[in-house]
Amino acid sequence: MTNPSLTSQEIVDLNREYTFFSWSVQNAVAPIPVTKAEGVYFWDADGKRYLDFSSQLMNLNIGHQHPTVIRAVQEQAASLCFAHPALATEPRGRLGQKIAQVTPGNLKKTFFCLGGAEANENAVKMARFYTGRHKILARYRSYHGATSGAIALTGDYRRLPAEPSMPGVVHFLDPYCYRCPFGWTKETCHRECIQHVEDIIQYEGPDYIAAIIMEGVTGSNGLIVPPDDYWPRVRALCDKYGILLISDEVMSGWGRTGKWFAVDHWNVVPDMITTAKGITSGYVPLGAVIVSDKIAGYFDDKMLWCGLTYSGHPLSCAAALATIQVYEEEGLIENAARMGEYLAQRLAEIKARQACVGDVRSIGLFAALEIVKDRASKAPADMVEVGKALRANGLFTFIFRNILFVVPPLCISAAQLDEGLAIIESVLQNRG
Template sequence: MDTAPLTGADLDAAVLAADHRHVLHSWSAQAHLPSFVVAGGAGCRVWDHAGTTWLDFSSQLVNTNIGHQHPAVVAAIKEQADLLTTVSPATANATRAEAAERILALAPAAFRKVFFTNGGADANENAVRMARLHTGRDKAVSAYRSYHGNTGAAVVATGDWRRVPNEYARGHVHAFGPYLYRSDFWADSPAQECERALQHLERVVVAEGAASVAAILLETIPGTAGVLVPPPGYLAGVREICDRYGIVLVLDEVMAGFGRTGSWFAFLQHDVVPDLVTFAKGVNSGYVPAGGVLVSAEIAATFDEQVFPGGLTYSGHPLAMAAIVATLDAMQSDGVVENAARIGRDVLGPGLAEIAAGCPLVGEVRGTGVFWALELVADQDSRAPLPPTVMARIKGLCLERGLLPFVAENRVHVVPPCIIGEDEAREGLGILAGVLRDVTT
């Protein structure tokens, strides 16, 4: 009897079979799961057991900002594992304190403390909780085009379809944010879209009873909803509304933070300082699950004598904290944030504009840094979204040609690791351009 271990394509097939048999996948009908195996990765590339390689233009779920298997981060996790693998969050720990200090050093001086979580969803949960306790109010206003996570309140704060089967949390209200390409405000310029979106948001706040609104929770740049870069002045205008009515401004930087937009935080590009900032993903590239809330001095002081009624067993987990410290060190020493800004400015932005100019399927290009989206349409005049069957073909062709894309609804998001170089960025753009050309013809 042959007992030789499986290798190559046979191992990929066995992994797929076991996965589909035993794992319940998120956001999926289980009878229709993808046939895709990742066995390893390095830098901006991943591969399966058979050796098929893909250029990762998805950063997995837009989180591997420092790329796959960065040696300094892997070494830091191993070193921490040898020292201390886990510790209660109530216990002071040097690695946790250092991680908090490093994160605060990148943020405006208004922020005093970090509350660590296991990911972005529970960061948003706890930020809303802090806002409610700080203000004594109940409601949270968020955007319809948003995603804030899949825990109880975070998914209800979410604005897309995933909210609807999960609406169990109380006190959540939604408003429309700016999106000039499909304006809800009949606007014909960024300035007009900004003005009308702010007017609409304030009207919602007032109609809900401003004295009942604890927080406005927004993604600085809505990510999954389409990389919707806000027009100039919008976030500053939201800050003014919050100040006018005593509302806590929470900016969700889970996807946009830590280099993704070409700055440490996306809000730094928009002349605004929020009261709370949620983060996860890029803070340690997802090597070990981690997230958190940056807390302003004023809100932190609320809990000096009042108990904060929130906590997680793995909050500030030592392995995750070591990964944060090593990631931030490597990003600073390697100029990763500056690289993301340069690649966006010099390669991705111009390259995607060139693709759009020559392809009738492209309705709009949006983005900054290494955070871009192509919105694809069946007709540029009507702006009718490209149907799912065509989007599935685009995704399939990208995979066949060695590109791992991030496809959402009628969009291809171009979100490679922040470390990507010019040659790999141009390689990915070339594959994407060829796929769109072949689908068009």
């Protein structure tokens, strides 16, 4: 339990001396010592309030400290904290059933794990078992987790220091319209990005490819919303070549885009959905691989070579059931769609006023501003000072390279969005 008598400096010092911080040169970290939170805000140990514009790590979808989820975890802890993964429990069974109801099409059966990377690693194993093939196609501008297998799927630069990692992964280019890798504009586009996927399938040999994995909407690599026909056409390619389609909805799932899952926008049913984050809103760890009834049936009489001590952890399953109850009872997914439209409008206005905003992209409450040195060259801006100024002004958000994210809890109001956007605009303006 946290010792409340520690000063903010003591909290930071202990954390820095005895624990590692992710993705950081350790001497460079300057963490906020967070001590309490509520709704869309959290406070540091000195009482400074921050507006949470990234739902912590794009996972705290229902907002901080929701009493329904706290109570569910407390009640589950009081009755059964843990059960061997080979035992059956009520929260695990009920959660599996609920997930089958909210996921699209024939997605039916869930393998539980603890986070997004584990979900993707287990999905890859299941795809390889089911198809008897070994190659996996993934995109360059993607993040699928940091464990050895998941980092191999990840296409961005975080993969490079970890190589060689899991063999058999081949990357392909993204439908990144602002910086089209094929040199087209929206007006001249012929969807070379989709032809490119088929070319890669042909070069790699369709009979060797188990699955294509893509984020429902690309998150940390720049909030890349694909053209409307992209997912359906990749689905058709997978059907043509007998390749499984995996939607990584770790970040884009659970209402973030204004629908349960991002693929729902395009009425696409993938063969598997991997997810984590918003499934429990981060209150306790949980990840999931949800597979079609056909894939589930394959394992009816064959061994599932997957296992984790904490698969189906009762506390996690109880938290997820309560989180889904909150999404439904409080209409948070509908709010994400409504507030998403408002946010898109406000971001377009900011872009019109601020020349350093090269592009704004959003779907639901999943949004980002791409900050450039100038619009003609699209040269990425340096964001170090922007990050510091936002934090000094009480706004907490995620910045990846030159991309500034707006991914608040789904319970946010228009007034709270305005509050954060005003801070962002003043910081962008003052940056010259």
